Amino acid sequence: MHAGSSGLAVRQAARDGRLSGHTSGLATRQVQGNVVILPADVADEFLRYCQRNSKPCPVLGMSEPGDPHLPVLGADLDIRTDVPRYRVWREGELVAEPTDVRDLWRDDLVAFVLGCSFSFEQALLDDGMQLRHIDQGRNVAMYRTNVATVPAGRFHGPMVVSMRPLRAADAIRATQITSRFPQVHGAPVHIGDPALIGIADLARPDYGDAVQVMADELPVFWACGVTPQAALAAARPPFCITHAPGAMLVTDLLNQQLASF
Amino acid sequence: MHAGSSGLAVRQAARDGRLSGHTSGLATRQVQGNVVILPADVADEFLRYCQRNSKPCPVLGMSEPGDPHLPVLGADLDIRTDVPRYRVWREGELVAEPTDVRDLWRDDLVAFVLGCSFSFEQALLDDGMQLRHIDQGRNVAMYRTNVATVPAGRFHGPMVVSMRPLRAADAIRATQITSRFPQVHGAPVHIGDPALIGIADLARPDYGDAVQVMADELPVFWACGVTPQAALAAARPPFCITHAPGAMLVTDLLNQQLASF
Numbered sequence: 364m365h366a367g368s369s370g371l372a373v374r375q376a377a378r379d380g381r382l383s384g385h386t387s388g389l390a391t392r393q394v395q396g397n398v399v400i401l402p403a404d405v406a407d408e409f410l411r412y413c414q415r416n417s418k419p420c421p422v423l424g425m426s427e428p429g430d431p432h433l434p435v436l437g438a439d440l441d442i443r444t445d446v447p448r449y450r451v452w453r454e455g456e457l458v459a460e461p462t463d464v465r466d467l468w469r470d471d472l473v474a475f476v477l478g479c480s481f482s483f484e485q486a487l488l489d490d491g492m493q494l495r496h497i498d499q500g501r502n503v504a505m506y507r508t509n510v511a512t513v514p515a516g517r518f519h520g521p522m523v524v525s526m527r528p529l530r531a532a533d534a535i536r537a538t539q540i541t542s543r544f545p546q547v548h549g550a551p552v553h554i555g556d557p558a559l560i561g562i563a564d565l566a567r568p569d570y571g572d573a574v575q576v577m578a579d580e581l582p583v584f585w586a587c588g589v590t591p592q593a594a595l596a597a598a599r600p601p602f603c604i605t606h607a608p609g610a611m612l613v614t615d616l617l618n619q620q621l622a623s624f
Numbered sequence: 625m626h627a628g629s630s631g632l633a634v635r636q637a638a639r640d641g642r643l644s645g646h647t648s649g650l651a652t653r654q655v656q657g658n659v660v661i662l663p664a665d666v667a668d669e670f671l672r673y674c675q676r677n678s679k680p681c682p683v684l685g686m687s688e689p690g691d692p693h694l695p696v697l698g699a700d701l702d703i704r705t706d707v708p709r710y711r712v713w714r715e716g717e718l719v720a721e722p723t724d725v726r727d728l729w730r731d732d733l734v735a736f737v738l739g740c741s742f743s744f745e746q747a748l749l750d751d752g753m754q755l756r757h758i759d760q761g762r763n764v765a766m767y768r769t770n771v772a773t774v775p776a777g778r779f780h781g782p783m784v785v786s787m788r789p790l791r792a793a794d795a796i797r798a799t800q801i802t803s804r805f806p807q808v809h810g811a812p813v814h815i816g817d818p819a820l821i822g823i824a825d826l827a828r829p830d831y832g833d834a835v836q837v838m839a840d841e842l843p844v845f846w847a848c849g850v851t852p853q854a855a856l857a858a859a860r861p862p863f864c865i866t867h868a869p870g871a872m873l874v875t876d877l878l879n880q881q882l883a884s885f
Binding site for chain 2: 531532534535538539542550551552553554555556559579581624
């Protein structure tokens, strides 16, 4: 498994149990996705939540109830086996972290695949930009904001953002580039003073790892795929399966195919 | 003359002497341009300067030597009569401010029309954004930076920028919108700390009027059409005609026709 692997090769490795960890740096041309699997009745609410909050919750694909396949994201794709590691939740409590959920599959389950920042980060890297958390081998810094998402049914909660420090010229260029990718969070949601979106201290992220913001840099904030996870944690559905953090579904879609112009 | 006037109507008013002042707020759908008229030998150098510094000096049109017409910008357009007020320069010194330059026209003169921020400001206003200097009836604040333009022949000098204070969400949206208009300065060149581009005090612009930057706003800086004027002042060509500040050439091009996507 490496940066040039195909989506299929990564999925096969996950299926065969050869890959059970994170997918960062693998199949870098392919779109990776956040996975949420819910019973059909909760799924309807979750879809409404995503529709109302498409910037943090962009739906790349959604299965039919009971069908574990998502052919638009990969002809062979089986959502029960192709994620390297899963998390299983009951009533909002984490109960298992298996590498395969075939034994948990049900006729009423619906799988969602949501866009992820890996896609737009790759577009930034391809443009020659440097991203500090990647240079330092850290997870991106993420923060809960005071910006509320639009609720739907039992789903609600704050927008979570990821932050990347960039010099002004790169912040402008990154805004241009990520604007082309609305299905993977799109343009930034905030630039500059973190207090204006309710972030008290950049050095203390709510998720991920802190990185330093230099004197000649601006903190640039994007809507983050942890937002739906926070909404799921608040909603506490009776049953839910997600990917484990960093162990994403690798699709056959190319990042470049998501570019809107 | 009003916001809905045609380009032709404004040019005819300038031609007839009915309009001899600024064109701000007139024919707002049409592209307005900065005008620079130079002898052919200096014009070649100036064109090279504009080519190397296309963000502050975007050339929308250029006449043949001795030909006062620019049919790509207006079928009837006559650059000797259609600008409401001109400035005539000899060896870098302002010598006259006529409303017509037919008596000064020569067989070796070349006219340049350069894009102007009115076009992208209109796109921002059309998007529902508020611009403080317009709300307050002031000229935009402009600053000489410590960013040098790329020299060409005798033309050189600092990049001049215009500044508009915007909240972060508007700064992001304005970056998206103005990116679509590369021929009228395009995306911002800087956002945030003015000191990073050599501006000591936002309250003391080098040209135009100061406006306040509120605590929840970022100063957003665009390359400015005053840059070539500063380069002309430094070059001191033997002869030069420009538009008088604010009294622009109104063309038949629509702002929207400059949108790149």
